[in-house]
Amino acid sequence: MSKIIGKRIRKIRLEKGMTQVHLSKRLGYKSPSILSEIESGKKGFDADKVPLVAEILGVEVNALFF
Incomplete structure (x- = not known):
């Protein structure tokens, strides 16, 4: 999932x-x-930061998974 x-x-x-x-x-x-x-x-991603990354990138959270 991290990849x-x-x-x-x-x-x-x-x-x-x-x-x-x-x-x-x-x-x-x-x-x-x-x-x-x-x-x-190479490094895992902290799931707690997913909403923040989505907000910074200006996308919905699900855009980071699909």
Whole structure:
């Protein structure tokens, strides 16, 4: 599931023209490398942050899963 969410975050983020640095800061990550690892599926994604990511990206939560 984490790989799917990571890929969807990356796809939507790029469609919105948002950088990893910008999204990482909005999510409170200390480094964009954390987001890079999430997007590549190397690191799990905290399910509690799903609504926040959706809000920042301007999409419905289900857009991160499908």
